[in-house]
Amino acid sequence: MSVDIDITGLPPERIVFAPSPLAELGMTLHALAEPAHHPGLHGWVTATGSALAPDLADRLCEADFLWRTTFSDLMMPYAGLSDWSAQPCATLAEELDLLDRLNDEAFVKAALEFTCSAYARDVSPLTDPGTRAWALEMAAARGPRQMAFTKRLLADPPHVRTWLRQLFEDCDEAFFAAVWQRTRVGLAADARHKTELLRRKGPAEALTAISPAVTLEQHENSTRIRVDKMSTGRTTALDPATGPGLTCVPTSFGWPHLMVLHAPGWRPVVHYPVAGPELPRPASVDLLKQRLEALSHPLRMRLCRQLARTPHTTGELADACNVSAPEVSRHVAVLKKAGLITTRRRGRYVLHQLDLTTVARLGSDFLETVLR
Template identity: 70%
Template structure:
């Protein structure tokens, strides 16, 4: 994922929390607790406390946040002539959302689960009959409630928008207001800290502080995001105004989300760093490790060296292979970071790094969910 920033003034790089974005992340954590093992206690307690009516309404609109929460939760990036930065309160964020025109609201509301062209942009389903039909077809695969919601949204956007606002306000009253009082201070402190790093050390250090998955290109013209998804956007589009916003999240991990829809200013929604959280492996490292373990001979070698250190010759004898063949396979495993080595005289002993292998499952999940 690449974000073009060539010529972007430093003052257009903003770190700031968003109550509405954090509510979207919280709703996603409630809908997909498997993505967020560290939040199981909070998710279980919050779900149990919801009144049946509110729980039913959340289920009705859950495709706004189940897959990955919709861009409508970051309206400051998409409202033409808008404030360019999040509101200080949930009410302010919702007021910004109210300023979004119906066509953009509907496109954003349906873009992930009821559309297949997020990065390509294109007309809203409100003005394109083909896209409207496709959106309804995809909504139907999600279930009757989602289909009903999408039909109402396309037929009468203002009433559904009012319904969504009431739903989010009811979430604030039921659980999010208390949650925001607890986490909002932490998020604001993180945003101030990242702003100080940007001011005193520069963008490269600020990106590194946000996430190891973020980096500045060598020519300082792009922000590069290590994600499986491919995409490109710009922070210097004159049609929407220059700028990029970094929004911290308490509920975000393991997700690192990048708003890169055409016609929107880019937003990086990043999880707060924590000593308890592992440093994510790069996509390239994950690819190397999965490919290294995909070969049946290398799996047989791993079975040996997981139990004790072996030399190349010992592995060749144990598996009926030639020493050069074993060496080639060990080189692949070593390049993937799956082996440790030590010398015994003139021999090199190879052993599987079981700590790295034990992390592979969670690294895989982090990589595909990032």
């Protein structure tokens, strides 16, 4: 499985390496909301989380689903603008101005991607009652906060946009300005290094330097970037509606996530970590054996990939994996018996989620694969 980006005929100068303060803010918010994804950041998460003002912490909880799974495409607004010159900026304020330039349609669809588990409908929920009802039903499965946020979003997008910008500005004042001051130099140096590789040795060398999971495949009539992930997707860097181009954004907070923005109508973005911490070893050989046996089935690996990012119901897992709900239930039972997933009830929904603290003890290869 992989995410493929068609770059056939794309001039090398249209491949841009640049750090993004808004994307890095999204990654810090993700680490605060889901510290088990980032065991190497435990000290920073603890210190920063405990220092947050109660009002700011409460507001972050209102919309944490926008960055808890990974983070929303809204953190990369330059990719959603039909202007190739719109690229990552030097300051957070400049990128928030780019976010303001997104039209309501693009903003709402990007926000619904996580409030509604997965949003892939072409019809707008802002204008179509049926799509609006579907979006609210999907949000209800995620929980009351997602439901409340989705209602606000669909009823008054400008108000939610203003609220979200103020939230990001308050995060900048509270902790992110210091983070960006400390990390921007290293991220800029990484971007310069890869830009120089691109200029001197070509796209293959520059892209391979991002990660061994990123390769350039050249065939007689096509050239594509293949990002090895436990998901499948295709996009193009040649869409004239958005302006041909590919943006590669380094992050110092992102390991182990290697993410690809490949939404329709958005230019592709590869968001890659520049370094990663070590993870702890398994507690015992017997426990490791038991858990690895539970993961020996390819469908259970796919279920882990889904459950690593956000809770899912059995029905959602069945739809995502194109198998029956009883078959999913059998495999979920095996994973649960091995202590790899947790289950909780929310209203009439039963949600399953991967226990990332436990999974981290299996080793960095498995964790990095399911979160890639």
